[in-house]
Amino acid sequence: MNPIVQTRNLTKIYNGNEIVSDVSMTIKKGEIYGFLGSNGAGKSTIMKLLMNLIKPSRGNIELFGSPLTETSYQYLHRIGSMIEYPIFYEKMTALENLELHCAYMGYHDRDAILEVLEWVGLSNDANKIPRHFSLGMRQRLSVARAIVTKPELVILDEPINGLDPEGIQSMRILFKKLNKEYGMTFLISSHIIGEIEQIADTVGMIKQGRLIEETSMEQLKQQNTEYVEVVTSSPKKASVILHDQLAVTNFKLIEDRTIRIFSNEVSQASLTKALILGDVEIESIRTKQTTLEDYFIHKIGLQQK
Numbered sequence: 652m653n654p655i656v657q658t659r660n661l662t663k664i665y666n667g668n669e670i671v672s673d674v675s676m677t678i679k680k681g682e683i684y685g686f687l688g689s690n691g692a693g694k695s696t697i698m699k700l701l702m703n704l705i706k707p708s709r710g711n712i713e714l715f716g717s718p719l720t721e722t723s724y725q726y727l728h729r730i731g732s733m734i735e736y737p738i739f740y741e742k743m744t745a746l747e748n749l750e751l752h753c754a755y756m757g758y759h760d761r762d763a764i765l766e767v768l769e770w771v772g773l774s775n776d777a778n779k780i781p782r783h784f785s786l787g788m789r790q791r792l793s794v795a796r797a798i799v800t801k802p803e804l805v806i807l808d809e810p811i812n813g814l815d816p817e818g819i820q821s822m823r824i825l826f827k828k829l830n831k832e833y834g835m836t837f838l839i840s841s842h843i844i845g846e847i848e849q850i851a852d853t854v855g856m857i858k859q860g861r862l863i864e865e866t867s868m869e870q871l872k873q874q875n876t877e878y879v880e881v882v883t884s885s886p887k888k889a890s891v892i893l894h895d896q897l898a899v900t901n902f903k904l905i906e907d908r909t910i911r912i913f914s915n916e917v918s919q920a921s922l923t924k925a926l927i928l929g930d931v932e933i934e935s936i937r938t939k940q941t942t943l944e945d946y947f948i949h950k951i952g953l954q955q956k
């Protein structure tokens with residue numbers, strides 16, 4: 652399938668610091684691409700580069716199959732975006748803000764505006780001014796503005812920031828609906844693993860400005876591996892038995908008392924026997940599966956759910 656976004660060695664340098672380094676990413680038409688990375692990883696900067704708000708120091712970008720140049724703005728009406736803090740015309744109502752946006756995007760459908768306000772849960776606030784909105788309401792209005800014209804590509808920077816749990820869930824349902832029913836492609840950034848896990852078809856993991864992995868969620872789920880977890884008061888003694896007696900090398904001391912053994916050459920039964928014979932007190936021994944969260948934490952050092 653044709654990529655809708657393709658970057659090659661995209662690099663941005665600010666004051667001698669490489670904020671984005673050699674990012675080559677591919678967003679396929681019709682997918683939800685989740686951009687996962689901790690605060691300051693460079694997600695917003697990449698989004699600004701895609702929107703031509705800032706210029707790359709090196710590398711290039713192709714959007715809808717054409718190279719992005721310093722002066723190419725003609726594709727902007729095909730993209731809806733929300734990057735960092737939403738800015739509105741504060742003295743105009745929510746409805747008027749959306750009407751104005753639609754007018755300059757060349758999109759004329761008043762019913763669509765009312766429908767979008769309903770989708771984001773702002774129907775009753777359509778005639779209020781954003782200055783009087785809470786953070787979550789501003790976020791909802793900003794999402795409404797990004798999607799109201801049903802653009803081919805929607806770029807959303809941390810769209811669930813400031814939303815309550817119900818709001819988070821309804822946004823997720825909305826993005827999936829737009830993706831399925833209108834074929835809209837999404838690039839959504841988040842530092843919340845569970846959120847990306849629930850929505851993305853492809854995950855791009857970004858760490859210190861580098862795209863360290865770009866994989867389909869399907870593939871990631873298949874990568875989950877089994878391991879045996881032993882909790883013991885004598886992990887050092889257990890480690891010696893694992894290494895010297897059972898010739899297991901692929902194991903890891905997780906906490907003070909927990910060892911994870913990733914080798915499938917040794918069964919849980921023979922492991923238990925060897926540890927007991929070696930006088931290791933076992934508090935628990937269980938076979939477990941690595942979760943996507945484990946994988947992401949291992950890859951990019953994210954700690955939170």
Ligand SMILES: Nc1ncnc2c1ncn2[C@@H]1O[C@H](COP(=O)(O)OP(=O)(O)OP(=O)(O)O)[C@@H](O)[C@H]1O
Pocket residue numbers: 665666670688689690691692693694695696697842
């Ligand atoms: N105009 C700028 N001048 C100098 N440094 C900048 C500029 N814009 C961003 N940075 C730096 O680039 C790094 C990446 O910022 P960016 O906002 O892209 O990260 P992010 O992944 O979106 O993080 P967050 O989730 O916190 O928004 C940060 O260290 C930031 O301080």
